[in-house]
Amino acid sequence: MINDQQNHPPVINIENVSHSFKGHRALQGISFQVHPQSLHGFVGPNGAGKTTTLKIICTLLQPQAGKVAVFGHDVRTAVKEIRKRIGFMPDHFSTYRQMTVFEYLDFFGAAYGLKQEQRDQVINDVLTLTDMDGRRDSLISGLSRGMQQRVSLARVLVNDPDLLLLDEPASGLDPRARIELMEILQELKRMGKTIFISSHILSELAELCDSVTIIDRGLIKYSGSMDGLLNYEQEHPVYKITLESEPDAIIAALANEPGIVNVEKTPKPREMRVTFDMTILNSSALLSKIIALNGVIDSFQRDKKHLNQAFLDLTEQGVR
Ligand SMILES: Nc1ncnc2c1ncn2[C@@H]1O[C@H](COP(=O)(O)OP(=O)(O)OP(=O)(O)O)[C@@H](O)[C@H]1O
Structure with a gap:
């Protein structure tokens, strides 16, 4: 695991947590921290263990091993x-759809023990914050998915929490609704809240989050700043190289060279893609190796990886 943690007392501290369902190890000794007032992404493919971790953090599920504070x-x-x-905002809307937005929020305000006049004030505030003032008396069942997500977020804000735990809040939203939701989350961060947000799409959170934890098959693959993740990418540069003839023999030879992380053909004729470890190799040394293997080079250029590629490199193939 790569780590790049900051030195602040954490809001969430997870140490060596494991959890199994009927013998299936959903979490395999995970550790990471979330720092105050951060917008922390929690990213992993389907079945990685995100919801299980969220449920443990919000006290809905007790960890079988390890510590969570x-x-x-x-x-x-x-x-x-x-x-x-x-x-806690779960990844699906609860069953209160036959209520108006106000009734729904009022119900949760009462459940948190707020008096009627406090509730009126709080509901006005959270509706303004989520840009839902005009929807106060709308039936929840008639709202779009994006609007329902905002009601769900407004509900979470009724008790003025210091920590928001959001499970895939952007899933199923159209691009505009997604951008608007992200803007609301940024505003909440400016208000001093810590936000922990899960997603299975890293690029969706790249602009929004300052820190990120990547989980795959119950194991933490990276936890730290978003910048640190990009630096990781820079330590493993990728070059696209076109030769004058098909590169199969050179690929086979390069694959065994120290410092080569990955070498493969691309769909384009005579082109290969080489990923190497910057601490062992550099681009000139790579070029020299190819020439020494009698490769005649047509073009040699850095392939700027997309964030999604960093995610794919850190996680394994296959659906769980
Ligand atoms: N109640 C349960 N009973 C049995 N297996 C479970 C249960 N909850 C989760 N699992 C399994 O544990 C693993 C982790 O599930 P989890 O829901 O935490 O993943 P996730 O990262 O949230 O996935 P997704 O993105 O699909 O929601 C999966 O293999 C899942 O099938």
Whole structure:
């Protein structure tokens, strides 16, 4: 695992947590931290263990092994203290669709013990914050998916939590609704909240989040700043090289060379893509190796990887 943590007392501290369902190890000794007032992405493919981790953090599921502290409180013992300070938005809308937006928020405000006049004030505030003022009396069942997500977010904000835990909030949203949701989250961060947001698409969170944890098959593959992830990418540069003839023999020879992380043909004729470890090789040394292998070079250029490629490099193939 690559790590690039900052030195602040964490809001969420996960140490060596494991969890199994009927013998299937959903989490295999995961550790990472989320720092105050960060917008922290939690990214992994389907079945990676994101929802399981979120449920443990928000005290809905007890970890079978390891330690989880939220605001310094143990999730096993301090359920009440933690629940008072967090808001969890699950990946599906709950079953209260036959209520108006106001009734729905009022119901949750009452459940949090707010008095009627407090609730009126809070509901006005959260509707403004989520840009839903005009929808106060709309039936939830008649709202678009994007609007329902905002109601769900408004509900989470009713008890003014310090930590928001959002499970795939952008899934199923059209691009505009997604951008608007991201803007609301940025505003909440400016208000001093810590936001932990899961997604299976890294590029979706790249602009939004300052830090990120990547999970795959119950293992943490990276946890740290978004910049650190991009630097990781820079330590493993990728070059696209076109030769005068098909590169198969050169690919076979390069594959065994120290410092070569990956070498493969691309769909284009005579072109190969080479990924190497910057701490062992550099581009001139790579070029020299190809020439020494009698490769005649037509073109040699750096292939700027997309963030999605960094994600693919860190995670394994196949659907779980
Ligand atoms: N209640 C359960 N019973 C049995 N297996 C479960 C249960 N909950 C989760 N799992 C399994 O644990 C693994 C992790 O699931 P989890 O829902 O945490 O993944 P995820 O990263 O949230 O996936 P997705 O992006 O598809 O929601 C998966 O293999 C899943 O099938």
